[in-house]
Amino acid sequence: MSASDLISPITGTSGPVHLPAAEDWMQGRTLYGGASTLLAYTAAKREYPDLPPLRSAQVAFVAPVGDTVEPRIEMIREGRNVTQLRSELLVDGKPALSAFFVFGTEREPNAVHPAPKADPWPGAPEDAEKVPEPKGKHFISNYELRRAQDTSGPGEPVVRRWFRPKTDHGLDPISLLILIGDTLPPGAMRAMQRQGPLSSINWMFNILEPEPTTRDGWWLAETASDHAGHGYSSERLRLWNADGELVMVGMQAAAIFG
Structure with a gap:
């Protein structure tokens, strides 16, 4: 199944969510990091659909994430340009993944330094x-x-x-x-x-x-x-x-x- 199938049950509302497509995205006994982080990001975006673009993230892989999770979103600060929030995936009532996302509107650039090519x-x-x-x-x-x-x-x-x-x-x-x-x-x-x-x-x-x-x-x-x-x-x-x-x-x- 596609990644869209994986995240489709995430609605932005509270309560446990079953993920029928999880089996295709497992690494051992847990969803692999990119897939589980995508779930946390999707939960944040669907609860707060007007967020500016994502700029940075800090993710802690706390425990295995399986086919049933409960997203929990907490708005930390919503500033004029930058919004910061925490998005967690709970398994059996305990955090299995905790992500801190930083969203920011585009600004007039004062520093321009493109990264070198590969x-x-x-x-x-x-x-x-x-x-x-x-x-x-x-x-x-x-x-x-x-x-x-x-x-x-x-x-x-x-x-x-x-x-x-x-x-x-x-x-x-x-x-x-x-x-x-x-x-x-x-x-x-x-x-x-x-x-x-x-x-x-x-x-x-x-x-x-x-x-x-x-x-x-x-x-x-x-x-x-x-x-x-x-x-x-x-x-x-x-x-x-x-x-x-x-x-x-x-x-x-x-x-x-x-």
Whole structure:
């Protein structure tokens, strides 16, 4: 099912919500980060439909999110230009995800400094090698993936992939960025001494382009570990469009098990 099917039961009203499409977006025993964050964002937008564009978010993945959630929205402050609110997903009455969203109207720019294009440039996605799909049920099956780096296996803790959704999810541009912005595994997977599970603890991101577009649905994503040790990794996340223009940046703490 599409991501639109996943969020369609979210109405902006209180009470538990059952998600029939959750099974297609699971990562182990929880909805993967982009899908669960999209639920929290959708709940906020449907309760407050006149919010300005999303600029930034801080998300805590507290506990597994399954096929039944209860959204809880709290307006923190509504200023002249910036609105801040908290959106939580409750499971069995307890927070499983807590997101703090910052929305802001566009202003006359006083500082203009466009982000540099993707470097090193991996070449066009159409020319890249396809990545095999994982075995079994996994949210990544919703995407077509292609390689965007020469290295594979252990090595520098950076993961780069071209990817695009297999279907049109019918999402607005910002909802699509939220869905896809946390797609890749942590870069620290390349520095692991033995195979084991990894889990995102949080996700902070900034939206650089409020109306992002790309070519033929392709996006270039990167996760890179700045430091891994003591069972955790500090990760940088970046997302470019098919022309190498940076549209989203983020940071994340990941738990490295095993």
